Structures are given as structure tokens and as C-alpha cells.
Amino acid sequence: MARARSEERRAGILRATLEVIAERGYRGATLGAVAERVGLTQQGLLHYFPTKEALLVAVLEDRDRWDTGGGGAGSGGGGEGEEKAWRLELLGSLVEYNAMRPVIVQTFSALLGESVTEDHPAREFFTRRYTQVRAGMAATLRAEYGDTLPGGLSPERAAVLLVAVMDGLQYQWLLDPEAVDMPGAFGDFLGLLKGPSGGPEAP
């Protein structure tokens, strides 16, 4: 029973960590804030995760697991642990889904931003992750469209843009949700990728 309780506790801690990171980033997050949110002292929290960095790593691993079937905000939406098959249509609904999970999107957008700084503990995670996501998306696109998408790009070149658009839209949307229709804009981009044939004003 203690084992089960323990797992619940850990899950609660990770959720709280996610929230605190969304609000303050990793560097700005404090063990005290996370502990308070789960009703523990800061030292009590360290019983479950020995260091602050261990807490971040656990959050990232958690996301990796989830993502291989959920779509991680910052990382371009869908993790591709094993080159998961995203069809273009599904990507659209993933973005719609993300638009309903601002906390997670914010957590990963904040982490992505921090991760480009020196010695950031999430840097390697994101670097590796993006490599995977780009490769997975390219493979999917190739399977669906062959070596040239309707818009004229190779799957590899389209994949970089796909990920870039997802991330970039998230920042604009987080900063000004009223002004930016994230799913709509992403749909526009898919239209461009699918080329003239799929375009709304196709001749």
C-alpha cells in the first residue's frame, strides 16, 4: 500500500512541478513552491526527488512517456519515441488539443526557451527530442506523400518547418491568446504544405 501511496505522491509532485515551471520557468521555480502546492515541506519533497534537477528530469521523462501518444507542447507536439505515425490531419487536431492545455504548453515553451542557455539541464533533452521529432515527421510525410509533398518540399524540409510553426505559434498564442488563433493558423500552414490542390482558393 505504501508503494501505491508513494506513486500517487510522486504523480502529485510532478503535476505541481509542471505548474510551477509554467509560472516561473525552471530557474525561477523553487522547491518550496512545489512543496507548498502538494502540502509538504521543502525537505519532505526532497525525500521523493533528491535534487531540483532530478525533479525536472522526472517531469521530462514523464512527458516523454505521455507524449509517445499525447503530443508535447514545445517539442513540436508529438513525441516520436518510435516514429509514431502522425498523419497531417492528426497534427491539426493535436494543435487543437494543445490549445486546450495552456499550462502544459506554457511549461514546455518556457523550458524550450530556457534550454538554449548554457548548461541548462533540459538542453540535451530538447536537442535529442527535436532530432527525433523531425525524423519521425519526415518519415510519416514520406510514407504519405512520397519524396515530394504537393507544396514542392521534401519530407525532411517540410518537417523542420512543421515543427517550427508549431513552436512559434505557441509563443504568439501564449502571449496573446485573443489575437492568435493557433489551430486556425496551423491549419493555414497545412494548407500551404498540401499545395495548390488542397488550397482553399485552388483554381
Add this chain to the structure above:
Amino acid sequence: MARARSEERRAGILRATLEVIAERGYRGATLGAVAERVGLTQQGLLHYFPTKEALLVAVLEDRDRWDTGGGGAGSGGGGEGEEKAWRLELLGSLVEYNAMRPVIVQTFSALLGESVTEDHPAREFFTRRYTQVRAGMAATLRAEYGDTLPGGLSPERAAVLLVAVMDGLQYQWLLDPEAVDMPGAFGDFLGLLKGPSGGPEAP
């Protein structure tokens, strides 16, 4: 003369601040690190800028000035103080230029990421800035293409994507410069916007 010296000092301090933020983000940056870089004590630094936040604000204002003719990394490249006229072609060279200024790109990418967190002193700056940049770009696109771009999008909808692609590519590029050809990818996107007529494999 003291006035002139003072201005040089301030400029040096702002450059140092930019570098330190690139390395550690704003929250991770310390007055001590900036001071050391310009050969002052932390307290000596505070003689020029009374608080840490004042230092950040000065960096942002500086960028705003510069940008209204230079292109601010994170903010989608070119600031549009007064709806500066960027033609699509010029945007391409702006991205090429950014690819040669990794420090500035990193500073603004780190700040953009942090800015989505609560109470971040750069949040309003970025929100306002993006609104301006989107509007400026849309106006430029409209002047150049009318109400519908070759790719089929309205200038407004294309503008969001343009900014998103610039920002998103910066993160992927910063994390893995070898793997991501930022200017090349941006060129691909411009090709999509310009539609079939401009596409490499146009029929």
C-alpha cells in the same frame, strides 16, 4: 567628457547584459556576472542602472531602436516601429544575417521563452512587439500582393505564420546548428507562401 565616457560605459554594460542573458536567461543572470564582464563591482554597476529590471528594460529599448532597422531575433526578426517595409526577399536576408549573430538570437529566444511565465518583466514588451510585427508584416504583404498571396492566404494570416516560422526555426537552430539550416528552411517557407508560381517544381 564625462557624459561621453558615461555613454560608452552604459553601452558596454548593455552589451555585457545581452551576453549574460544569452548564457543564463534573465532570471539566471546576475548583476555580479554583468559587472564582472565590464570590470566593475556589482554596486558600481547599479550606479548606471538602479535595478536589475532597469537593465533588462534598457536592453529591450536598445533593441527596439536598433531593430527598427536591424531585425530582432526572437521577435520575428524585424521590429516594425512604424510599419517598416520588409519585402519578402529582405526577410530572407534578415534570417541569413541572424544566422551570423547567435548571441543576439539566443538572448531574445531565451527572453521570449521566459516571457510567457507569470510576472515576467519582458512579457508586455513581447506581447506589444508581436502585435506590431504582425501588423507591419501584414501591411507589407498586402502592399506587395494585395488581399490574397499567391499561396492563397490573406496577408494577416500569412503574417502570423511568418513570425512563427522565424521564431521556431531559431530554437531548432540554436539547439542544433549543424542539423538545421535556418536560412534554407526559411527560404522553403517563403517559397510556400509565394505559391505554385514561385515553387521550385511548379508545373
Add this chain to the structure above:
DNA sequence: ATTATCTATAGATCTATAGATAATGC
């Protein structure tokens, strides 16, 4: 025994204020 939490605390930092000292400009 092991697990879960707590109190106490060491050891680092960090920002910002106070006040002294030297140099510069009028």
C-alpha cells in the same frame, strides 16, 4: 526495517541600500 515527514541549519547567493572616497567639471 523501511518509508514518510518534520525541524534545524549550514553554506551559497543575490539584490539593493548606505556611506565613504576620489576624480571631474564649472
Add this chain to the structure above:
DNA sequence: ATTATCTATAGATCTATAGATAATGC
């Protein structure tokens, strides 16, 4: 006088370690 810097330091935090105490599981 004003400007530029420095030393000293207050006051907050923060992470992490040490060690006690209570509860749980075998």
C-alpha cells in the same frame, strides 16, 4: 557640485544535508 566607484552589509532566498520522530510492512 556631480559623477564614478568602492567597501560594508542588511535582508531575502534557495538548495541540500543531518538527524529526529512517527507510521507502515514484514
